[in-house]
Structure formats: structure tokens, C-alpha cells
Amino acid sequence: MKRLYLQITHSWKIALTGLLILPLVAYGIVHWIEKKYASLPYYGPNNVITDQANAVRLPNFxxxxxxxxxxxxxxxxxxxxxxxFFFTSCPTVCPKMLAQLKRVIDICNQPTLIILSLTVDPQHDxxxxxxxxxxxxNLPTTWKLLTGxxxxxYYFARKGLFITATDGDGGPTDFIHSNYIVLLDQQQKIRGYYLGTSENEMNDLIADIKNLQHEQ
Structure with missing residues (x-):
């Protein structure tokens, strides 16, 4: 009788545990599917989310x-x-962004993926x-370090990618430095901003790159 009671109690505990865990598992699966296949937002001027028709497209450069x-x-x-944006003599932030971008390249490893790293110090770079x-x-040929x-x-940074809200004319005393990486789709429209020093945000970027590949 005692054994039967223990078996019933054990079965009841298993059933209760299952009832508690299953919704969490189901939520996790749904969240994963949404993250993997959901359409990415489009961005208008000044990082405002908009629809595809009003999304920012890169200006001529x-x-x-x-x-x-x-x-x-x-x-x-x-x-x-x-x-x-970066500069070669940057001692702290740029090396961290470089390491994270290298990780993205290693994981995604797609010939259709290009990195444009633009210097903010063209006089030196x-x-x-x-x-x-x-x-x-040891950067791959699909990683372009740009100067000009x-x-x-600076106009491209402010009015093309909208990575900073500061005003400036690109004169001798003007200086921009941003930790953000911008994701652009195959139509050169902005689809995301990511903190380049954050491993978690770069993981999101990796997932979003795969999403863009599914859009085609």
C-alpha cells in the first residue's frame, strides 16, 4: 500500500512538473521561431522605425x-x-568592435556580406x-576600410547612417566616434543598429543577418 502511495505521489509530481514546464518550452519555441524568421524593422531618419516605403536608403557615396x-x-x-566608423589609432573601443565583427564574419561567412568600416580620422588614416x-x-577582402x-x-555618418545626433560640418575640430554598427539590406536600407562592444547585441546581429538572407 505504501509503495502504491509513493508511486502515485511520484507520478503526480511528474505530471505537475510537466504542466509547469511545457508552457515555458512552448513559449521558448515560439520566441525562437519569431526571432529566427520575423521580418526586421525598417528605419527612417534619426533611427525612427518606419515602413518600407519611408525607410532610409543610402545616399550616393x-x-x-x-x-x-x-x-x-x-x-x-x-x-x-x-x-x-572607427580610426586605426583608437586604443579601446575600436579593438573591441573589431573583435566582435570578426566573430560575425566567422559565423556568417557569406560572400554576400560586406563590412564597410569608415575612418573618422582621414588625415591620419x-x-x-x-x-x-x-x-x-588579417581582414578578408570583403571587409573594406574606407577613407576619403x-x-x-561625416555627412555619410550623420545623414546616411544616422549614427550620431550631433551637429557638425566635418571641419578640422569636428569629431565623430560611435560604438554602433548599422545593418543594411540588399536594397541599401537600414534594418538595425547594434552596440558593437556588446556580445549580446552582436548575437542579435548574427540572427538578423540570417533573417535578411531568408527575405530573398
Whole structure:
């Protein structure tokens, strides 16, 4: 009789545990599916979420990469793009962002994925400096380190990618530095902003890149 009671009690505990766990498991599965396949938002000016019709599309740009090649809108046509700003002499934030972006490249490893890292210090970051930096960090050819006219670079940061709300004209005393990485889809529209020093946010970026690949 005692054994029967223990068996019934044990079965009841298992059933109760199952009733408590199953909803959590179901919620986790649904959340995972939504995260994996949900459509990403579109962004308008100043990081405001909008619809596809009003989403920001990159303005025309022309810069030079570390191989002295011209990079423009045509260069990234039909590509998924990650864009960020950096400078080669940055001692703290940029190395952390570099490490996280390397992790993204290693995991995603897609020829359709391009990184545009634009210098905020073009006076120092010449093509030869960018080339040495690229070789030092063993960056793939799909990772473009861009330089050009300072006013054009800063306009691209403020009015193309909207990575900063500060005003400026790209003059000698103007300086921009942002920790954010911008995700652009194959139509050169902004689909996300991610803190480049955060492993969790970069994990979200990896998932969102895969989502964009499913959109095609």
C-alpha cells in the first residue's frame, strides 16, 4: 500500500512538473521561431522605425578602400552590409568592435556580406595606413576600410547612417566616434543598429543577418 502511495505521489509530481514546464518550452519555441524568421524593422531618419516605403536608403557615396579601389553604391549592390566608423589609432573601443565583427564574419561567412568600416580620422588614416591595419588584423577582402574627404565621411555618418545626433560640418575640430554598427539590406536600407562592444547585441546581429538572407 505504501509503495502504491509513493508511486502515485511520484507520478503526480511528474505530471505537475510537466504542466509547469511545457508552457515555458512552448513559449521558448515560439520566441525562437519569431526571432529566427520575423521580418526586421525598417528605419527612417534619426533611427525612427518606419515602413518600407519611408525607410532610409543610402545616399550616393564614393570612398576609397585599403586597396586603393573605389567603393560606391554600385559596389554593394545586392549585398548585406555592416557599416561602422572607427580610426586605426583608437586604443579601446575600436579593438573591441573589431573583435566582435570578426566573430560575425566567422559565423556568417557569406560572400554576400560586406563590412564597410569608415575612418573618422582621414588625415591620419591614409590608404597605406589602412592597408597595414588590414594586414595586421588579417581582414578578408570583403571587409573594406574606407577613407576619403572628411566632410563627405561625416555627412555619410550623420545623414546616411544616422549614427550620431550631433551637429557638425566635418571641419578640422569636428569629431565623430560611435560604438554602433548599422545593418543594411540588399536594397541599401537600414534594418538595425547594434552596440558593437556588446556580445549580446552582436548575437542579435548574427540572427538578423540570417533573417535578411531568408527575405530573398
Amino acid at each position: 564614393t570612398f576609397q578602400d585599403q586597396y586603393n579601389e573605389v567603393i560606391n553604391n554600385q559596389s554593394i549592390q545586392n549585398k548585406i552590409v555592416l557599416a561602422n 591614409s590608404i597605406s595606413v589602412l592597408q597595414r591595419y588590414s594586414k595586421k588584423h 574627404n572628411k566632410k563627405s565621411l
